[in-house]
Amino acid sequence: MIILNNCFERINDTTVITIGTFDGVHKGHQKILKRLENVKQEKKLKSIVFTFYPHPRKIVQQYPEIKLLSTKDEKIQLLQQYRIDYLMFCPFTKEFSNMEPEMFVKYLADCFHIKHVIIGYNHRFGKERKGDVYTFISLQSQYGFEVEQIPAETINEIDISSTKIRNYLMKGDIEQANQLLGYSYFLKGKVIDGKKLGRSIGIPTANIQIEDRDKLIPPNGVYCVDVIVNKKQYKGVMNIGVNPTTDHDFSQKIEVHILNFNDDIYHQEIEVRFIKRIRDEIKFASIDALKNQILKDIQECSL
Structure with missing residues (x-):
């Protein structure tokens, strides 16, 4: 796994990409990552996990006191098992947060030669978080990639999210948090x-x-x-x-x-x-x- 820390590094390979914060790399993330690995093999593409550092909420929220499930090093450790070719830690800044969603998609297409995008059902991106899976779908013909949406992963009808896991941990409910994480x-x-x-x-x-x-x-x-x-x-x-x-x-x-x-x-x-x-x-x-x-x-x- 090659780790990149500059948003504007280019990759010459054709790729399958997924985008997100992946805090905790929980069961919902794991479903996306397993699908990423399968598409990589099926289409003979290189895989990219595109994430951010620091966490976007620390930059865009008025009170950036969010506590994280995984540090940068821990996230690398958790992601290594998924045979990812490139792990991009894009430095998240105020300027980056103000990029229009359509420009973000163009940037991804230009830098990473994407042929397949895998995106979670609730992922939002771009200025004012206006971008979502439908932004990618509207631009897939223009840039020549396919979009695949991963629906909500649920356990006993409880949606998995990093926020839910944080809340369980902050209450001391370790066993419920571990169930959603898929590990201790x-x-x-x-x-x-x-x-x-x-x-x-x-x-x-x-x-x-x-x-x-x-x-x-x-x-x-x-x-x-x-x-x-x-x-x-x-x-x-x-x-x-x-x-x-x-x-x-x-x-x-x-x-x-x-x-x-x-x-x-x-x-x-x-x-x-x-x-x-x-x-x-x-x-x-x-x-x-x-x-x-x-x-x-x-x-x-x-x-």
Whole structure:
């Protein structure tokens, strides 16, 4: 997969293209990506996923505080499994957002020699989001490409969207979010120094620093997780919160106890996959009471 970061790079191959933000690469996106792969093989075309960085809503909305399901690096990781030939991260700017929909289609046709366009049922683009699948259909004869619309993907009559998944995650409903994603929601971060309180009570934790401030962090609480360290998977218990029993600075911390693991992983990047939320963060009367509860959490997450 060739990654492009300049909107005006040209591709000499004839292509099949799909366009979207692909935040989270959820089940709805996956249907589009599988169809992209099939058309690529059927028509002997090169495939392009055309997406944007930063997320368009951070540029065009008055209060751009959207939290993302996947960082740029995570999105690359998720897309790699679909045998995509070109992944375009088009820098999204105010100027780009003001491009008329018809000019955007012309730009795609000129730069990428598109022969087939696959587009989601609700995708909007161009100035004031006036463009949609019918814009492509109205111009397909002029530019010589075929348009294919992917209808709403539903599970139990619930439409899948990145917004719905964000809402589930922000409520702590990990299992419902994972169902719509088609995989376990995850985050990556570097292990940094902490107070080592966990180690002092026999339950060491890895404190994780998330570099991308736009990454959606589920709400404070305790979670059963899987942890990927050096390509090996372990069960774990993660706490997200302010550690009210021991700390008084009210700053959010993300730390995970990895079961049956005692290696030194300071300054390494690890991946944490959320399985389920098991309880709220609680202020305990003593360190012993905290330890007893953590041992119960470990037992629940080890099943």
